[in-house]
Amino acid sequence: MTDRLPHILRSDALDNRERILEAARAVFAVDGLDVPMREVARRAGVAPATLYRRFPTKEMLVTEAFAEQMYACRAVVDEGLAAPDPWHGFCLVIEKMCELHAHDRGFTAALVSTFPNAVDFDARREYALRAIDELARRAKEAGRLRADFVLDDVILVLMANSGIHATSPTTQVTASRRFAALALSAFQASPDVSPLPPVARLAPPASVSRRSQVG
Amino acid sequence: MTDRLPHILRSDALDNRERILEAARAVFAVDGLDVPMREVARRAGVAPATLYRRFPTKEMLVTEAFAEQMYACRAVVDEGLAAPDPWHGFCLVIEKMCELHAHDRGFTAALVSTFPNAVDFDARREYALRAIDELARRAKEAGRLRADFVLDDVILVLMANSGIHATSPTTQVTASRRFAALALSAFQASPDVSPLPPVARLAPPASVSRRSQVG
DNA sequence: AGCGAGGCGGACAGCGGCGTGCGTTAGCGT
DNA sequence: ACGCTAACGCACGCCGCTGTCCGCCTCGCT
Numbered sequence: 001m002t003d004r005l006p007h008i009l010r011s012d013a014l015d016n017r018e019r020i021l022e023a024a025r026a027v028f029a030v031d032g033l034d035v036p037m038r039e040v041a042r043r044a045g046v047a048p049a050t051l052y053r054r055f056p057t058k059e060m061l062v063t064e065a066f067a068e069q070m071y072a073c074r075a076v077v078d079e080g081l082a083a084p085d086p087w088h089g090f091c092l093v094i095e096k097m098c099e100l101h102a103h104d105r106g107f108t109a110a111l112v113s114t115f116p117n118a119v120d121f122d123a124r125r126e127y128a129l130r131a132i133d134e135l136a137r138r139a140k141e142a143g144r145l146r147a148d149f150v151l152d153d154v155i156l157v158l159m160a161n162s163g164i165h166a167t168s169p170t171t172q173v174t175a176s177r178r179f180a181a182l183a184l185s186a187f188q189a190s191p192d193v194s195p196l197p198p199v200a201r202l203a204p205p206a207s208v209s210r211r212s213q214v215g
Numbered sequence: 216m217t218d219r220l221p222h223i224l225r226s227d228a229l230d231n232r233e234r235i236l237e238a239a240r241a242v243f244a245v246d247g248l249d250v251p252m253r254e255v256a257r258r259a260g261v262a263p264a265t266l267y268r269r270f271p272t273k274e275m276l277v278t279e280a281f282a283e284q285m286y287a288c289r290a291v292v293d294e295g296l297a298a299p300d301p302w303h304g305f306c307l308v309i310e311k312m313c314e315l316h317a318h319d320r321g322f323t324a325a326l327v328s329t330f331p332n333a334v335d336f337d338a339r340r341e342y343a344l345r346a347i348d349e350l351a352r353r354a355k356e357a358g359r360l361r362a363d364f365v366l367d368d369v370i371l372v373l374m375a376n377s378g379i380h381a382t383s384p385t386t387q388v389t390a391s392r393r394f395a396a397l398a399l400s401a402f403q404a405s406p407d408v409s410p411l412p413p414v415a416r417l418a419p420p421a422s423v424s425r426r427s428q429v430g
Numbered sequence: 431a432g433c434g435a436g437g438c439g440g441a442c443a444g445c446g447g448c449g450t451g452c453g454t455t456a457g458c459g460t
Numbered sequence: 461a462c463g464c465t466a467a468c469g470c471a472c473g474c475c476g477c478t479g480t481c482c483g484c485c486t487c488g489c490t
Contacts, residue, residue: 013487036435038478048439049437052478156397159378164375174413178368185396186400196396202390227456261469262470267448270466
């Protein structure tokens with residue numbers, strides 16, 4: 001009611017907004033989401049106030065910054081769904097997802113974290129998960145995916161993949177690629193596999209950039 | 216030369232030392248190593264100065280706090296080495312290691328982190344790795360471990376395991392157990408496995424409790 | 431060209447962690 | 461029992477991050 005603001009930014013403001021997002025993407029990719037807001041502002045060549053004016057909370061910044069990553073994520077999933085062979089589609093999704101995460105450290109955190117206000121994230125996450133579930137169902141039917149696979153295993157693998165850190169980006173990608181291959185090797189249906197232990201219902205951790213606050 | 220200090224602590228000092236270590240272990244296990252020193256002091260019911268007097272750096276504190284975990288680590292490795300079947304020994308090591316890490320979030324960080332001054336850690340780490348390497352060699356000879364397995368894959372899996380986070384300790388352990396099983400499933404020699412992508416030479420990240428400091 | 435609103439950045443107060451100096455307390459040896 | 465000295469903890473100064481206020485600037489419309 002009270003705030004009927006312009007909704008159209010002035011040219012310089014729009015320019016700054018872009019620079020902020022660019023800086024945020026760059027620094028989030030390398031250092032994760034635990035970067036101070038001021039650091040983003042510094043990199044963007046902008047005063048803190050300007051950053052806070054455009055993005056009052058870090059969540060908003062993160063959400064906007066990773067919008068295109070989310071598109072990429074969706075694209076990957078759709079590509080997997082469209083593949084004629086469900087198992088190949090499944091492999092493709094896992095591999096590409098791991099690669100996305102390997103390239104961008106912050107993206108993992110953003111995806112895994114639950115933002116109270118970022119409904120968009122949850123929605124896309126749900127979409128991706130449903131798609132993978134469908135893919136898994138088909139791959140199981142085709143007898144290529146082990147029968148005791150569950151959707152949570154994808155979460156498990158993606159979380160695990162996010163634990164892999166390397167010094168250089170190339171090493172990171174190489175490691176992540178190998179890990180993805182190992183994961184797929186584990187998921188593959190095979191005559192001589194022993195049954196898996198029970199599934200853990202994994203919920204994403206609390207929130208982003210909240211330092212450990214134990215009473 | 217200058218500091219020829221007593222080396223024997225007074226009873227109260229020794230008591231405080233134990234309480235500090237206990238508190239550190241507890242909080243590190245739950246929240247990882249990124250806990251403020253003061254928080255450890257608070258939990259131990261001790262003033263910051265006292266903590267700093269006993270453990271001038273966080274590294275010293277961590278090293279001492281995880282001493283017994285390191286023993287457990289060694290015990291696991293030795294147990295694996297002693298197993299008659301090398302593959303079972305290998306499985307046991309991976310499973311127990313993952314479980315150790317699942318129980319104690321800080322331990323992973325401590326093991327993965329490279330402390331400049333903690334020679335002890337490196338030595339034990341090296342010992343464990345050598346043992347696993349030996350175990351892997353034997354398991355390969357027995358035809359149970361896939362031939363393209365390399366030692367770095369263990370690091371990869373342990374790092375990955377550290378990426379798994381859950382809200383409750385039980386969930387954490389369950390998830391980690393399943394993950395270990397998946398990893399072993401991937402490592403298992405099998406007729407229809409596709410070859411793995413190249414290995415990444417994983418070096419542990421820089422240091423402990425250094426916030427991202429990019430120029 | 432002039433004007434007004436929206437945008438900008440410097441500056442500020444608050445908070446929390448770090449590491450330490452110093453006066454006080456209490457263990458331990460005689 | 462006494463005193464010496466190690467050990468304790470309060471409190472301090474410093475630093476970095478957060479979020480906001482306010483005076484100046486500049487874009488963009490007329």
